[in-house]
Amino acid sequence: MVKQMGDIQAENVEIEKKMREVARSLLIEKEVDVIIGYARGTVPLSSSPIFIKNVEDIDSLIWDNLCYVNLARYVVPPLTEFVDNEKVELKVGIVSKGCVARALIHLAKEKQVDPEKIKIIGIPCNGVVNRRRIEKELGEKEVLEISVSNDQVIVKGKDFEEVLPYQDYLNELCKTCKVKSPPMSSSLSDVIVGESIEISSVEDDFSDLSEYESKTPEEKWEVITELLSDCTRCYACREACPMCYCNLCFVDQNKPIWFGKTSEMSDIIVFHLVRAMHMAGRCVGCGACSSVCPMGIDLKLINRKLEKIVKERFDFTAGLSLDVMPPMMTQKMEDSEDFMLGEH
C-alpha cells in the first residue's frame, strides 16, 4: 500500500520547485531544446501537457496530484524542427514520474525513442487522484477548485465544499504501483536527471486480482460486460496510452474488417480484448487510459492482469531497464507450455 503520508501538498510544492530548477538548468545549459511537462488545465480537475522552449516560461510547469497524463505519449514520433530547410530531431527533457520514465524506457527498447535524444527529469510521485471518481461522487455539482492536504482531497464548488479521503480517491493503479520514481540503472545514468530509485525487479503478489480470478467464466463475463457496458468506443484510452503508436490501429483497419464498428457489446469487448493483447508486456500501469475515459470506466482490472501475466510467465516488468529484452520481442525454447493441450 501507499506510504504513510506527510503533507502531500507541501511535498508536491517541494517537488515542483526542484523540478523547475532541473528543467531550467537543462534549458540554460542547452542540454535539451524543449521541456515537456505539466501545466495547469483549463478546467478544474485537469492538467495539460506543456512544451517549453524559453527559460522564462519554466514557472508554468506544475506538479500536483492531477498530473495524470503520460507524457511519453508526446515523443513518438520524435519531435522535429526545420533548421535551414533541414529536419532536425529535437532533444527533449521530459518531466517523468515513475510510469512516464518506464514508458520511455520501454519505447526505447521498441526503438521508438532514442535515449540519446531524451533527458528524463525524474520526480517522485505520490499517486494521482482519480478525477472521474470524484466527478461521479459529486454528480451534478461542478467542481471549481481542488486541493490535497494531509490525506484529504478538498473539492470546492459554487455553494459547496467537500472533504474526501485521499486514499479512496487515489487512482487504483497508483495503489499497487511500486515504481514511483524513474528506475535507475547503469545504462540510464546519462539519461535520468533528478530523482530516481534503484530497482531491478518488482515484487507483487497480485492479491487484488484473486477474488475476480476465482470466479466462474459466466461470472467473469458478467463482470467484464458490466464494466465495459458504458464504453462508447471513443478511443480516448488509446489516444492517451504511450504505447499506442501504430500508424494504423486495428480498430481503424478496414481490409480486412476484423470486427464490427458498432458499440454493441460484442464489438466493445473485442476492442478491449485485442487492445489488452497488444499491451501485454508493454503496459506500464500509468492509468492514463482510465483517467481520460469520458465514461469513467476504470480499466485497471485488465491492466493488472497484463502485469500479472508477464510477471508470472516471463518474470518481466515493463520499462525497468534498457538491458532486459521485453518478452514479446523474443522467445525461449524452454518457455512454459502449461496452457497447451497435452497427450493425456
Added chain:
Amino acid sequence: MNKAVVESKQDEEWQPKIIAFLCNWCSYAGADLAGVSRIQYPPTIRVVRVPCSGRINPFFIIKSLIDGWDGVVVSGCHPGDCHYISGNLVARRRFAIVKELLDFIGIEPDRVHFMWASAAEGELFAVMIRKISELVKKLGPNKKFEKKW
C-alpha cells in the same frame, strides 16, 4: 430441405463446429496421415492450412469466435521442428497470452486449444481432435459474441 431430412436433423445430437489452424509442414500432414491411415475422428473440424503457426494472428482466433465457431484449435510443429526455426516459439508466447486473456474475460478455457503434432503423428492428431470435440461439445454452442442488435 424435405421434411424427412429436417426431422432426421433434429434427431441428431448437436455437434460442435471447430475451426483448426494447421501448420502446412506438420499438423496438416499429420491430419492427412490420419486420413489416409483411416484413423477415425469426429467430423467436427474444418481445417485452415497456414504456412506456420507463427503466421497465426491472434485475431484469427478471436474472429473465429466472433463468427460463431464453437471451438478453435491451433496446431504447429513441435518446438525445434519449425520449418522457419522459431515461428512456433514466437507463436507460443503469443498463444499463452491469448489463452490467459480469453479465460480472464470469461470465455470457457476449453473452447480454445493449442497443440503440437508432427507429420508422423496421425494417430495423436486423431486422439487430440476426439478429445477436443468432447470438451467443446460439453460446453455447448458458442454464443458469447453473438450480436444482440
